[in-house]
Amino acid sequence: MITKLPVSIVLVEDEPRFRAGLLTLLNFYSNNGNAEFQVVGEADSMDAALNLIAQQQPNLLLLDLELAQGDGITTLTRLKSLSYKGKVLVLSGHEEEEWIFRAMQAGAYGYVLKDRVATQLCDAIATVLNNQIYLAPEVSTVFFRLFHSYTQTTIDAAQGIHLTEREKEVLEWLVKGASNEQIASELYITVATVKAHLTAIFEKLKVNSRTQAIVKALKLGLTQ
Incomplete structure (x- = not known):
């Protein structure tokens, strides 16, 4: 269940049509009583996103990993210098395990594939706003496969x-x-x-x- 308090959101996405679709979806959730979402800013580049976040300090950041200028992973890393207290939910077309692992390692609270946004976004937002990690089954499988690989590499190195x-x-x-x-x-x-x-x-x-x-x-x- 998403909180009934207003949830401020910044959208970081360089595809105007996809960004418009997100706005429509968030308005639909708001109108159906899921929560009161307030989109307080939109950005299509890393620098614009960081400036918006510093100004608005939104509860939630919906972040694409590939931007017109800059990238999502670097954005996640630089958020730490802004003392950002909100949550980051990645919305990406990348299904490769390396992208998922790097995003979660950099501080994302969840990862949703773009072609699953219509069915998963509401649950994903509710999950991350409750301080929990959101990884759908198709994403968690590849994430933990790489996680175990990295862990085993670390164990092997330590044993040496x-x-x-x-x-x-x-x-x-x-x-x-x-x-x-x-x-x-x-x-x-x-x-x-x-x-x-x-x-x-x-x-x-x-x-x-x-x-x-x-x-x-x-x-x-x-x-x-």
């Missing part, structure tokens, strides 16, 4: 890194932000020994700095 128990302890403290002196104190070893362990960790992770080591450790699930 063999840290000693002491190195794992040093890495744990490194991720927590501890200095060499603090790590030495916590593990009852010398600072020189900490540095030696860090050198070995960096070599095994194939990184050159503490920051890179922390990022890679978290990415590979080597620490919490």
Whole structure:
């Protein structure tokens, strides 16, 4: 059930006919009591979309992935710098798993294929406005297939890194932000020994700095 409170929406779509169809569909939902939708802006490019979102801060963004200027994935990424608190629902003609995965990874709350909009848009909007992810069966299948592929790649990479128990302890403290002196104190070893362990960790992770080591450790699930 969609909230009865007004839902402000920005449409980002570079095909005028499809955008007009979305307006008609949203008006139909409003007239049938599903919700009160207010389209507060329309854009056909990334820059225009970002300006509108910054000004209007809509509850919902309906976003196409291919725009006349810019693209939807970059738009999703740049939304983070605007502190956008609303939800993003992608409406796309792309059925390929890579597009779906990248959109969800970039922060979309749902993904609807354009040829399914007439039957799925209402449910999709209700779902994302309730802070839930919307993926129809035909989309979720390809998404999770690629998700499992990426997960297995990460697992395989992590299994290829063999840290000693002491190195794992040093890495744990490194991720927590501890200095060499603090790590030495916590593990009852010398600072020189900490540095030696860090050198070995960096070599095994194939990184050159503490920051890179922390990022890679978290990415590979080597620490919490």
